[in-house]
Amino acid sequence: MTSSLALLGGKPAVTVAGPHFTWPPIGESTRAMVAAQLDTSVSIAGRSGIVADLEDALQEYFGVRHAVTTSSGTAALHSTYWAAGIQAGDEVIVPAWTFHATASPLFHLRAVPVLCETDPDGNIDPNRVEELITPRTRAIMVTHLWGKPADMSDIVVVADAHGLIVLEDGSHAHGAGIAGRKVGTFGLASAFSLNGPKPLSGGEGGFVLTDDDDTYRRVIMFAHYNKRAKGEIPEGHPLARYAVTGAGLKFRIHPLAAAIALDQLSRLDGYLAGRAEVARHLTGRLAGVPGLKVVEMPDGVVPSWYGLTLTYRPDELGGLSLDRFHQALTAEGASEFDRPGSTCPLNQLALYQQPGVLFPGHPHSHRRYEAGDFPVAERVHAHTIKLPVWHREQDLKLAGQYIRAAIKVSDHHKELL
Ligand SMILES: Cc1ncc(COP(=O)(O)O)c(C=O)c1O
Structure with missing residues (x-):
C-alpha cells in the first residue's frame, strides 16, 4: 500500500505556489516613499529629513523621549551598552538563548557576557538571574525571543534589588507589550533591529530608545560623530569637546532604509x-x-x-x-x-x-x-x-x-x- 505522505510518494498537503512568506510587504506607498527619498537625499549626516521623521515617529509610537537610528540592530546594541556605561571587566547577564548580537558587542567593550538559563519559551529565566550576580555585575539584558515579551516585572524586581541596569533587545518584538506597556520601555534603554524579516523592517537598520537624556547623548556620541554630535550634544556638556570624533565609530542608517521603515511603521x-x-x-x-x-x-x-x-x-x-x-x-x-x-x-x-x-x-x-x-x-x-x-x-x-x-x-x- 502506498502512503499518503508526500515523503513516501503521496500528494503534498500544500498546493499554494511559493514563496509562502516574504517580508516586509512592499506596496505602492513604500515604493513612493523610497522614490521620493531618492529625489531628496541619499546621505543625511545630521538629525534631519527622513531620519528625523523616522525618529520622531518611533518616539511617538513607543512613547519615549528619544529614538536614535543606527545602521543595524547590532550597532544599536553596541551603542546601548556603551551609552549605559558598560566598561572593561563589567559583567552583563544575558539570556543563554538569543541571537548572538544581543551580547557579542560586549566583547568589543572588554565586558563579560554572563549567560543565564532560560525558561522553556527561550526567554531569560528571572529565577536564575540572582545566582549569577557578582560585585562586577552592572546590567541585565533581556531578549523578547520570537516576539514573546519576557517576564519584565520579575526582572525589574531583581535588578532593582541589586542596583542593576535593565536593558532590552526588542529586535523580535516591535509593538509587543505586557499589560499595555510596550516592549523596549521597561529599562534604561533598548535596542531594536530593522533588518529584513523583523516585525518592523527597513531592510537594514536599527534604533535605540531611551527616556534618559544622558544615555541619549552618549548614544549620539558613540554612533553619530561630527554633525549629529555637534548638533545634539549641548555646549558645556563634558562630552561636547569630543563631538568631531565621537568614540570613533559611525553607525548611520541609510536614508532609503529609513524611508522603508517609516512607511512600514505607519502600518505596524x-x-x-x-x-x-x-x-x-x-x-x-x-x-x-x-x-x-x-x-x-x-x-x-x-x-x-x-x-x-x-x-x-x-x-x-x-x-x-x-x-x-x-x-x-x-x-x-x-x-x-x-x-x-x-x-x-x-x-x-x-x-x-x-x-x-x-x-x-x-x-x-x-x-x-x-x-x-x-x-x-x-x-x-x-x-x-x-x-x-x-x-x-x-x-x-x-x-x-x-x-x-x-x-x-x-x-x-x-x-x-
Ligand atoms: C534578537 C536579535 N538581536 C539583534 C539582532 C541583530 O540585528 P541586525 O541584524 O540588524 O544587526 C538580531 C538579528 O538579526 C536579532 O534577532
Missing part, C-alpha cells in the same frame, strides 16, 4: 493585528496535534508573533526524530516550517567558548562555556520548530494547508519510523 499595528488573527487560528488548530506543543501566552502578554514556536514531542510520536518529522513536513510543501539556526544557545558558539582567539586578553578568557551548560535552553532549542506568522486574511488558506500538513505527518508518523 495593522500587521500586528493581522498576525494575531492568523496566530489565533494556527495555535488553536495546532494545539491538539500529537507531537507538537504550542507556545503559551499568559494573560496580558501581547506578542509580535515574529515567529510561532512549537516544541516537538518525540515521545508522543513513538520516538520519531525531529529531523525526520521536519523532512516529512517539507516534503508536504510546508517549507516555512523552520528549525532555528544561528539563533541558538550561545554556549554552543565558538565566540562564547573561546573568545580569547578573536579577543586576546579579554577578561572572559577564563570563563569558557561549552555545550551542555544550559540544559533547558539547549533541550528546547533542539526541539523547536517554528513558523513565520502571516498577516492577511487571504493567508488563512495557506495557514490552513500548513495545519493540514502538520496533522497529516503527525497522524501518519508510524510510516516514518
